[in-house]
Amino acid sequence: MKVVAFNGSPKKHGNTYMLLKMIQSELRNQDIDVEIVHIGGKKVIDCIACNKCFDRKDKRCILNSDFVNDAIEKMVEADGIIIGSPTYFADVSSDTKALIDRAGLVGIANDGMFSKKVGAAVVTARRGGYIHAYDTINHFFGMSNMITVGSSDWNVALGEEIGDVEKDEEGLKGIKNLAENMAWLLKKIHAGEEKA
Template structure:
């Protein structure tokens, strides 16, 4: 059993990574393998609407000069997928948006590649826009026929400077519970 997480922040090991790691730590405690891919410095562009994925149905994006196809492989091989994005102008980052456009098109072009995998979204915020960002990421999971567990609050942590989210005990507890629920669900789906 494996979960792969994607951090769409422009900052490596920032607040979003801290929150994602709270989720991953719980998954590892439950014996689930995890991997974190951070987009910082990686320049993932959006879909170019070439429709090659629909024409070729080869489970690949036609843009080959970035990490996208490696990431799609990782998603296909995983039981669970975590998206993390800080709030940028009350929405998700350009990196995670581009990722969603391209993984979404490749998935749909090939018979919903991520169908019935478990998906969870995590967001970090200084003040406003977290629920919209959380919802935007969930749109990918729902149209991909994925199954989305919850926590006891929406998956949001509060902080501005790198590491500030560490002080948000409620946010971190939300993430730990999310990790536990994700592990429970992944194990149930394996039965």
Template sequence: MKVVAFNGSPKKEGNTYEAIKLVAEQLEKENIEVEIIQTGSKKILGCTACNSCFKMRNERCIIDDEVNEWIQKMKEADGIIFGSPVHFASITATMKAFLDRSTYVGSANGGLYRHKAGAGITAVRRAGGLPAYHQLINYIGYSEMLMPTSNYWNVIFGQKPGEAVQDDEGVQIMRVLGKNMAYLLKLKELGEGKIEKPEPEKKVYKNLV
């Protein structure tokens, strides 16, 4: 089994990375491979609402950059982690651009991430951790992913790189999340071929005007 984790921080080894590593340690203890992809330092354009992904349905965004590679990474993985620092009570602009486009492509192609295990985590200096965390799990819910939880919301505190590991409660939150994610992945593996999956339904669109 494999989990792919996206680090939405401009800092390659800042506190978001530390949080992801804490989760990854627990997954790796259960022989689950984890690949961390640095997204926050890339130049990623936002969705242009061209709807080309729905016209072509080829599992690609018409903007040909790293996002198309990451879409395939998510498609092939059993679990996905989205990590972001907090910028003005929000996830980073790069992370949002990536998630807007990859989630839309996933939807256009029959739900590429449906029933995968998905988790969101945020690293924050002081405030805004929960709004940013809620942004991340919006994409998980939209994609019909299965979300493991921890014993609190997945937010860890720290300003300078490395300070997050001093947040004892945050460290525990990430550790428990990793254990629960590993447990969920194992349950899914045991159920494959034994429990019938619900059939996907075609999306209903209804405007309120």
């Protein structure tokens, strides 16, 4: 089983990354391979709504000058997808949104190629606005016919400076529970597929 986790923060080793590393560690302890892909701060082109992905149906976006098609390939190969983002003006980072818009449209255009994959949102925030960011990521999963994993609380940890999320005990408890739930669900789905 394989999970790909996207870090949408421009701070490569910031708070969002720290939460993704926690999840990676927990999933690896459950024999699930996890790759963290850093997207924040890279050149990510916005969706231009050309709808060429519906004409071409080649599982790729026509825009080829950034890494989004590589990200889409990783999503296709994975059993689970985690999208992590800091909260900017009560929403996800612009890089995270561009990835969601383009990958989401390519997925829908290609007969729902993310359907039945497991998805989890991970959000960091200084103090507030994170619910909308959390919803934005989960809307991508819902519109892609994916199975969304929850936790005992929101999949959010609070902190302003790098490392502050490690002080948010309640947030870390929820993130650990999210990882446990994702591992449990992936194993159940995998066992069911083996029986089928």
